[in-house]
Amino acid sequence: MKSMNYLYAILVMLSLVNCSKDTVNPTEAIEKNTLNDVVRDNFGLTYLATALYKSGLNKVLMQAGSYTLLAPSDDAYKAAGYQNPAAVYAEPVSKLTEQGNYHILKAPLLFTGKALKMNQEEETLLGTKVYWSRVKRGQDTLTTINGGRLLQADTKAANGVMQVLDRLLVANVHSNLKQALAANVDLSLFYQALKAAGLLESLAGTANYTVFALNNTAIKQMGYPDLEAIEKADPAALKKLLSYHVAKERKFAQDYFLLTPQGTTSYTETMLNEKTLTINLLGQYNVPNSFTGITVKGTGNSWALTPVRTDVLAGNGVIHVMGQVLQQ
Structure with a gap:
């Protein structure tokens, strides 16, 4: 050294x-x-x-x-x-x-x-x-x-x-979310599940989305250990589940902070299935307008979940990687 x-x-x-x-x-x-x-x-x-x-x-x-x-x-x-x-x-x-x-x-x-x-x-x-x-x-x-x-x-x-x-930007090299998901090996099962559910192609269009993408560990915990299990799954059931992990418009993690009035510590996000989840804002105690991250809580989750990674950028949106399922 x-x-x-x-x-x-x-x-x-x-x-x-x-x-x-x-x-x-x-x-x-x-x-x-x-x-x-x-x-x-x-x-x-x-x-x-x-x-x-x-x-x-x-x-x-x-x-x-x-x-x-x-x-x-x-x-x-x-x-x-x-x-x-x-x-x-x-x-x-x-x-x-x-x-x-x-x-x-x-x-x-x-x-x-x-x-x-x-x-x-x-x-x-x-x-x-x-x-x-x-x-x-x-x-x-x-x-x-x-x-x-x-x-x-x-x-x-x-x-x-x-x-x-305050951030080293990660170069945006993917023209759309479909490409960005395909390039991430740890999201391969989520990619295949979106495809089986009929949701994948919409992420290749011009509309902007925020995707709370489930990593392979989370997909396996749902009972889909491999591609074969996903192919055998009911497409309607997959769509119901995964549409609760996609929202319209691009929102970086800190955008949720920017969109709330001062003193507010959470943001209600509406997902593709019209149901809502709660984005909790994290910051330093007694430091005005500080922001250190988010946690995410579905209506059926017993506690808020911390993303594995946030702000993976693509041309038509952003991905936040989750290690657990958002329950609705």
Whole structure:
């Protein structure tokens, strides 16, 4: 580990010394105060600086243009499992490039004075979208991007603007929920159950949904241990069960928090079968407008359930992975 830390220190020193020597088209280069400079000068963005350097995207952020950089803080990288910048540098270039391109918007996005809206889309250099929401909650105006909180807004540079986030965004690479579910091995039985129930194709359309997807453990606990059992099941029974796990419209976990008045600790969600479930909001005690997650309770559940994972994004919605069935 010490050798990795030394390697990182050397790489950072080299990047700082040689940054001005990077080969950039002279007609496109900006002399100073680029987004790359803003990142390098911010001590709270060392993980991001490492990712940009390794992927070569630091050169993009030196060029003329008008970009928006969605900048995950160092704490955001740590929360995503990176112990230090050396761990970021160890990632494959292809992964860092995809990840980085998803954090750069093609156009400037300023939030000061921005209208209050939910789930507004913006296109990234990756070619897929991110979604921002902005609401007034009590005395505070809160802004989120893909469900992550905006920490520092509208830091301007010569070639764009930087927005600092508390979350490292996971690149949206699936055009629809059907594709996103198919790509997750731990949701394979849920995918097949949706297909058998006649619900799968609707998740491949243009309408937006929120899916509380049951992982394979949860499906097996329901009495469907494999694909054969699902194929033998009554489609009507499967549809009744699974339609209670899908809601209309895209809602990230923190969107439920944004949609409730200050002081409210739960949100009532209406599912496809017109029945409701309760989304409980979690936060830090005595910290105004804090949010740490959600629990979910069906009308037939004896207690609230904690999602295994939240905010898995697709082009037409979002997935929250559940390890237990929502009972109606």
